[in-house]
Amino acid sequence: MDSIVVTGGAELRGTIQIAGAKNACLALMPATLLTEEPLTLMNAPRLSDIKTMTLLLQSLGSEVQSLQDGRVIAMSSLGPINTTADYDIVRKMRASNLVLGPLLAREGHAVVSLPGGCAIGARPMDIHVTALEAMGAEIELRDGYLHAKTTGGLKGAHVPLRFASVGATENVLMAATLAKGTTVIDNAAREPEIVDLAECLSAMGAHIEGAGTSTITIEGVDRLGGATHRVVTDRIELGTYMLAPAICGGEVECLGGRLSLVTAFAEKLDEAGIAVEETNTGLKVARRNGRVSAVDVRTEPFPGFPTDLQAQMMALLCTAEGVSHLEETIFENRFMHAPELLRMGADVEIQGGTATVTGVERLKGAPVMATDLRASVSLILAGLAAEGETVVNRVYHLDRGYEHVEEKLGAVGAKIERVSEA
Ligand code: UD1
Numbered sequence: 001m002d003s004i005v006v007t008g009g010a011e012l013r014g015t016i017q018i019a020g021a022k023n024a025c026l027a028l029m030p031a032t033l034l035t036e037e038p039l040t041l042m043n044a045p046r047l048s049d050i051k052t053m054t055l056l057l058q059s060l061g062s063e064v065q066s067l068q069d070g071r072v073i074a075m076s077s078l079g080p081i082n083t084t085a086d087y088d089i090v091r092k093m094r095a096s097n098l099v100l101g102p103l104l105a106r107e108g109h110a111v112v113s114l115p116g117g118c119a120i121g122a123r124p125m126d127i128h129v130t131a132l133e134a135m136g137a138e139i140e141l142r143d144g145y146l147h148a149k150t151t152g153g154l155k156g157a158h159v160p161l162r163f164a165s166v167g168a169t170e171n172v173l174m175a176a177t178l179a180k181g182t183t184v185i186d187n188a189a190r191e192p193e194i195v196d197l198a199e200c201l202s203a204m205g206a207h208i209e210g211a212g213t214s215t216i217t218i219e220g221v222d223r224l225g226g227a228t229h230r231v232v233t234d235r236i237e238l239g240t241y242m243l244a245p246a247i248c249g250g251e252v253e254c255l256g257g258r259l260s261l262v263t264a265f266a267e268k269l270d271e272a273g274i275a276v277e278e279t280n281t282g283l284k285v286a287r288r289n290g291r292v293s294a295v296d297v298r299t300e301p302f303p304g305f306p307t308d309l310q311a312q313m314m315a316l317l318c319t320a321e322g323v324s325h326l327e328e329t330i331f332e333n334r335f336m337h338a339p340e341l342l343r344m345g346a347d348v349e350i351q352g353g354t355a356t357v358t359g360v361e362r363l364k365g366a367p368v369m370a371t372d373l374r375a376s377v378s379l380i381l382a383g384l385a386a387e388g389e390t391v392v393n394r395v396y397h398l399d400r401g402y403e404h405v406e407e408k409l410g411a412v413g414a415k416i417e418r419v420s421e422a
Helices: 022-034 048-060 094-107 126-134 166-177 192-203 235-248 263-272 307-317 337-343 373-385 396-401 405-411
Strands: 003-007 012-017 039-042 063-067 072-076 109-113 137-142 145-150 158-160 182-186 207-209 215-219 227-230 250-255 274-278 282-287 323-327 347-351 354-358 367-369 389-393 415-419
Touching: 003 373, 012 235, 012 405, 022 039, 022 048, 022 072, 022 094, 022 166, 022 192, 022 235, 048 063, 048 072, 048 094, 048 396, 094 109, 094 126, 094 145, 094 166, 126 137, 126 158, 126 166, 166 182, 166 192, 166 207, 166 215, 192 207, 192 227, 235 250, 235 263, 235 282, 235 307, 235 373, 235 405, 263 274, 263 307, 307 323, 307 337, 307 354, 307 373, 337 347, 337 367, 337 373, 373 389, 373 396, 373 405, 405 415
Parallel strands: 012 250, 039 227, 158 182, 367 389
Antiparallel strands: 003 389, 003 415, 039 072, 063 072, 109 145, 137 145, 182 215, 207 215, 250 282, 274 282, 323 354, 347 354
């Protein structure tokens, strides 16, 4: 299994190209099931999660080709389509559940495995199920699988979500494009990935209004056509690399980054003493002066501070001056990076959903274990700031969401290498 070895202390200077968004791509790919015509995605990220979605769609009968070294994904779903999403694939990645809405819309029935426990919390599917039931689906849980069917197809409906779930909004949005009549999603998620999906579906011929707001209205159409769509920039990869010069010193420009993707996050960086400047090509980040200041952070659905940047932010605050509080409101068990940071000399105390971080002058390198995707990259960031060598083990989590992290950070001066064990 690979590990990443980081030697701390280097200042970072240069540019990092930010990839297309993993989470957008994982929602866009199942949209192929909504049409018999080709759907092509440009600016796709090269990640193992994308390979997992490729395998899932292929298992359902879609043709999925990776072109231009993985940057382009060309898909076609002529049929016949198999409507069972198997546990063996779904358990690897929760986003596999995004085939439920499209399969129901296209075939009128689907059998999709429940994803099962996830390291960062229970993550049930009740919001997806209640929403699709409101549209006329009958869904029951048997043998760990959701068995869903409709009589006479999905029907437009008023669909209020009890929480603005990203995945549930995406499932309903896709399902509603081919439903009979008008669907109104209330308390919809407003993430940029939802807007990106709506833009792609609209290019395919869907009638959607209000994506990016809490109320999305979809008027069902009889059929959708093909499209070529460019995947939006990955705001989580962007935020992660914005933290690198904030932690290490120096100045890095994240190419492709826009402030509108990370407004709440950039505000917190500003409060901590880090300057973020929007240029024609991206976002330039540098510390204003000296040590970073402590800040309080509360994770929230977009446009709030993203939960997917909480672990990385904690890595920054470990060496900030003063006491910071990080409140996690989206997932109930998302502080697994904290005990690893303690091994590096950090001072973090967890009470319920809040972490209290008292900044220390300097972290110290140590062998640490990656426990989930964002936790792993937070340990790399911490290692870049630490004295001596940090070895991050179990980096397969990292490869799910960050392409070539060692190359991107190495190119701006970080001392980082991947070590493969036979
Ligand atoms: C997506 C992102 C993930 C991010 C998360 C929150 C993808 C592929 N993944 O995940 O990186 O961390 O949004 O921004 O886009 N919940 C329920 N019942 C449901 C659905 C969700 O209780 O039916 C709960 C979850 O357990 C969690 C919270 O709602 O506590 C947020 O989940 P949701 O917004 O659905 O996240 P995902 O779409 O799974």
